[in-house]
Amino acid sequence: MAIKKADIVLSSDAIFTGLTHEPTSGAIAILGNKIMSVGSKAEIEPFIGNETKVFNYGNQLIMPGFHDFHLHIMFSALSLNSVNLFEARSAQEVAAKVLEFSKDCSEEEWIIGMQWDAGYWHDKQEPHYKILDAVIPDRPVVLFHAEGHYTWVNSKAMDLAGVTEDIRDPDFGRYERDKDGLLTGIFYEEAQQIVLKEALRLTQNKKETILKKFLQLLSQYGITSVNDLYAPIDDFLQDYDLFEKLDKQGELTTRFHITPELDGNLDKAQILRNEYESKKLQFSGLKQFVDGTVTGHTAYFLKPYSDQLDICGHPALDPDVLINRVVKADEHGFRIRFHAIGDAAIRLALDAFEEAVRKNGKRDSRHTIEHIEVIDQDDIERFSKLGVIVSMQPDHMAASSREVYSSIIGPEREKNVFLTKSLLNSGASLALGTDFPVSISLNPMRQIYTAITRVDSSGDPKNTWHPEQKLTLAEALQAYTYGSAYGCFREHELGTIEEGKLADLVVLDRNLFDIPENEVLKTKVELTINDGKVVYKSEETSLSSIF
Template identity: 35%
Template sequence: MYADMVIKSKAVFAGDGTQPFAGGVAIVNDTILTCGDELHLAAFIGPDTEVRDYGNKLVMPGIIDSHTHFAQGAMTTDPDFCVNLIDCTSFEQAMERVVSFAGAHPDNEWILGVQIIQFQWAVPEMPTAKMIDAYISDRPVLLQQVDLHTFSVNTCALEKMGVTRDVEDPAGGKFLRDENGDLTGVLSNNASALFMESVYNPPIERARESFAKTAAYANSCGITSVGAVNPTFVSLENPYAVFAEMNRAGRFPLRVFMYTDLFDLETMTPEEIEAKYDFPDSTIEWNGLKQFLDGVCSDHTAWMLEPYANAPETCGEPAEDPERIRASMLKAIENGMAVRIHAIGDRSIRFVLDCFEEGERLYGKQDLRHCIEHNETVQPEDLPRYARLGISPAMQPWHMLLDMADLAKDAAVGPERAALSWPLHSLQASGANIHLGSDFPVVGIDPMEEVYGAVFRMLEDQSNPEGWFPAERISMAEALRAYTLGSAYAMGVDDRFGTLSAGKVADICVLDHNLFTCPPAEVLETKAVLTVLGGKVVYEA
């Protein structure tokens, strides 16, 4: 059988090796026919075969971002929907940018600022309503911390949503108050839900435009698949249905593997959940369930075993009732449903591992490909439990660089626990299946940022070339495997995706740098020159 297309290069990484090789991959229809060296490929090249030779560029499986909040991410990368504040080094600079955005967008119902890193400000605290009021008092303002666990609103926003000092804290969230019991305008976790529902509610066609632009950008990065995990952070009743509709129309060339709300099991049967998210004739697939257990270490919302070094009065606390999480996890496992839980603090991680262990004891091993998300502080005695229980740790190394710049994680947990942070090498050495993702829009969806963080563990400007706890670095091959086969395995689709193996779906990308030989700075600059989804070219530079 002759191939429809052959993609050649002097650097082919099949997703499961340690080094690239000279050769290529042959495609027929939507399937990989074979992958091998030049001599092997020759037998599959016929008179009508399209042969593309990419020289020294890197050919590899399509990149699979295992952890995104894609719907919200699409909106927060729209420069007419919000203003990005990630590089602001002071509250004043951030508000000058917010005021400018508000002036340029007089018809926007909300003024939204995203990706604040307040730890790089002189006063490393999220602003109060009064502080924001001094700049904008006549239009509602919502400001999001980069990790999406802490938020600030102005007085106009509180009034718009009818939130007064009598409001009760929701489960898994807090309205912060001053010494008099008055609202400060700073919100944590689920206290933001009311505001987020109002903000992230654009007209449907605007949402479609944002989704299409972001899918196209993902393709330009070599991404062919994403894990879209709960919550969506948008008010559209079912954004996945919009993805599917657009995909069928050719406007959304991306695979989406959904992990919807674990707590749906409290009101819906497993069959009802799967039916709600069944989108035939599209590349949008339901894969399992997901929930949050805690927040993040830098602002003391992650649930720790011991008190914080710079806040000894607290160990953090769960964002949701642990017993509710446990009961829902066990129900899912009983019904053969894969579960993913956000756990950053070492106490959260241990609790979730305990729940998975209980599920295995009650219902046996089922190869359900459960995951723990983030895994930012893991005690040594818990490392081997991942592989033993078949739990795949999801890691997002660029988060590490966000905390590295101002040593926010070191300050929060102290040096001994900082050394246990983002333990990519230790988890891998223990036998766990690491998979990489971005947590988009906490950071951008560009996978090279995560690869850079995993391999080099140093700041973008390379001002700390020795790296942050460099023993936890992983190799380039290990990082790319985690972004391809590792992600596919974690989501239970490794029989179809993740390697350039004969019989698998032809999801392939070609990157403009050979990541195995280029210097660190060029890793961050790398983009795709070709992206193939199911045998069809969806992006070409």
């Protein structure tokens, strides 16, 4: 019987299948949207026909496509149409950048910025709406903090949103006020919603345009799958119908896994679970917040903050309500993912999952905790015992100013910051992602670099957070591919390079296993294949013969 010929064949002396800890020499044959065979170059040669596209990559690394286990799709798309403020070193510099950016925005548009962080400013003081008013008094401005949990707005934005001095704080979050009790223009957590409701009235055409732009960027970075996790901004920006439209039109060049809010409405969740189940667009669970962030002093800790001894933070939801929602959702077979930053929040999330097991029995739930920035040592082993997945974003440890972060949590808690290796060694499953746009970059290379070096916010390789917590390169790559696929219950078809799996692959411009660590950040994607189709090809890539 004649051997079927491949549509595409890739070969390299460095193929990282994810099944071992080192790359090997060989080739991969792709037919349709699946990997038809993996083997030596000689073993794959019979699959090459007259119409087969053959790519030979020397010693460049071929690996499974990156799977970003935690980001925010529409928020990310929005960020590509905003001004990035991460490099600003004062409130005045932020205002100047915003003014310059506004010149290219239409008059009716809200001016949107991302990634400001007072922790890097010379005075380290939170800003005031008057600083923005001084340069843009007549157009609404909303600027997202680098952690995404609070915003800085001008008076025009407050006026349009109906914010007045007598506004009351929400249950979770606050409207920041000065010593005289007057608003400063900084809105934390749920307090942001009143402004975002007005700021994010995007047309369908605008949503589709920015989403397609984001899809292009994902392919450029070799990201073939993503998990879209609920955030409060989704109340105004999310559009699953748009995702479905692009899916049906064959325009989803990255696999989307959606995780809407765990709000107690399981009937709605069931409808979404039944509706989105294609290979490119899948319902993947429910998500909720247990707490906020460290720098916003909304993270939930077992002991008081080191710089504010009268507060420990508090959970975003009443613990009884939260646990009850988990138990009921688990009973109906839903997987839950919790944002939990502080040690008390992480413990509460684990307690909720433990209660679900006690009441419903143990099952392969793959419940997940996100971020896990400051954990109590007693809770590390509970992840593997409960089968809870560890979802971390390495670049978070390099995003916030270490000086500011450490002063807030204190020296004792700093010993328990970002304990990635300890959690992995405990037997827990690990998946990596970016949390983009609540991160410096969407580029997986930044996450890999930080995971294997533990370099802090200084960027100096000599300054690391707990070097004993470094992952090996293979561990980081596996967590960014197989770990995420496992987290989506898709390890049978994604995450490794094996015969019969979906053909989601990426080729890098060098072999990560043969270069010094500092070169990881310089590494670029040369080819991205999603579902058997080339969705990104650098100008350097050319067709050639294997032999």
